[in-house]
Amino acid sequence: MSTDFLYLVEVLINGLMAGVMYSLVALGFVLIFKASGIFNYAQGVMALFAALTLAGIMEGQVPFAHIINAILGTNIHHFGWHVPAVLAILMTIVVMVGFAWGVQRLVFRHLVGQEPIILFMATIGLAYFLEGIGDLMWGSDIKTLALGLPQGGSRWLEDMTVGWGGDDFYGFYIDKLDMVATIVAILLVASLIAFSQYTKHGRAMRAVADDHQAALSVGISLNFIWILVWSLAGFVALVAGIMWGAKSGVQFSLSMIALKALPVLMLGGFTSIPGAIVGGLIIGMGEKLFEYTVGSLVGGATENWFAYVLALLFLVFRPQGLFGERIIERV
């Protein structure tokens, strides 16, 4: 096999892995949008907040330390203990479920029946609120997530594949963390689909996504389902936050990944879980491939804009996305 071809394959694989990250964020969007018609701008910040909370709990940080110190004149910042990863993750899940409950109880319960644009504006407010609260609780310094996830390229894979090409081919370089993320994402999606297809609450969730009135008439509490959906989205955000955080540290620019999920949703459609996955993979692969083939001709850095241009093309030719529901209006 020619070396050029092998490098192309490597680029594609790395693109797929990067796409998994986009998919994870897009998945959270889809869950909430399907069940409530709310486009949750705060999904990216939720990932950030979950990662911050996880890192903070693990390091034994005192939440709201700055405020407490300012008011009481104390100088506390850490409890002085370290919480094991598994326990910290469970505690973070509890926090995210509490957040879901709060969002539903304090914000969206009062906005039932409002225009989509109002709901959207509410989520923008939510995003900045959550960013601020995250800052207040855990501080704004960059944190590392010491979950013990493998880092760096896989030597094993490099050794396996080094013989495939010529002398100037050194084997595939694939980040181990990306591989872990891929496996986690597959498990996550499989369990989400199983949950929604085969359980009572999953069935109720699909029912609410389909028709609110009919759902009420069979005794489903919309409020409960919306809290459930926001909790699930919070859990997905946590997983995305862990993966992104482990890769590049937990920092506030993490919330910007939400913007990359937008073109993913344009491609996949806002209402399709498989769409979010496939959309993410296409964007991830597409932008790496484009950078590799065309990037050098136009001065590089195409990864910043490629996804948006692709999304724009989709908007023109297939506005409902690859898997979205086609909107047919009868006249």
Added chain:
Amino acid sequence: MNAMADSYVTEDGRTIGGVLMDLREITLRFGGVEAIKNISFDIREGEIRAIIGPNGAGKSSMLNVISGFYKPQEGEVYFRGALRPAMKPYQVARQGIARTFQNIALFEGMTVLDNIMTGRLNYMKAGIIKQAIWKGAAEREEIENRAHVERVIDFLDIQAIRKTPVGRLPYGLKKRVELARALAADPKLLLLDEPMAGMNVEEKEDMSRFILDVNDEFGTTIALIEHDMGVVMDLSDRVVVMDYGRKIGDGTPDEVRGNQEVIDAYLGVAHD
């Protein structure tokens, strides 16, 4: 209230029991418009009770009050002898009141079987963790409820479309699936909002037969709305007639047929 107080047996041998639902002096307003004006009537156990009236009479509003979708400004609702506090529609459904909608509200993306299974949601008690892990009680529940749903499917003769997504079904079958979903809940009171609307003669006959069979075999109490007088008179034990939000007649089909005010309303005699 004694349920057996004044029960009687109909000509065709069905037993009509005591009062199941009692609506007292219900008034419903939308802004300045009074959709329902001080209406009282009751629904007795085991009977088929019709609410009829011309378009815009307030029939659907009445059904929405019973099912909790609308909250009347005045009046009281008694269900099974007890005053019903203000309730959300899903809470009313959990009390055992199932309904269908005039414009069919089904889960279009789900299969017929899944749609009907949603009618059993309130019988499935396994908690969310148990559900997620999917073991023991949750699995047994699913199987039990599935068996019940299969009986309803047999009863309404829709075996052939069990796995079809509802969105692909023709109108008449959708109506039947909606009835199946309501029936799956084993309701104490079944509310049907224009079950025959938009149907051809043959479909209407089928639906009438199903309604009678449901009432006869399961003893289900049914309250239904229709504006087609003919069908209703054959089906129902007692009829409430509404016009412009008021009750203008209440009684057996024969009594109602002879009521001058009802005749006027249907023939369109000018109101003062």
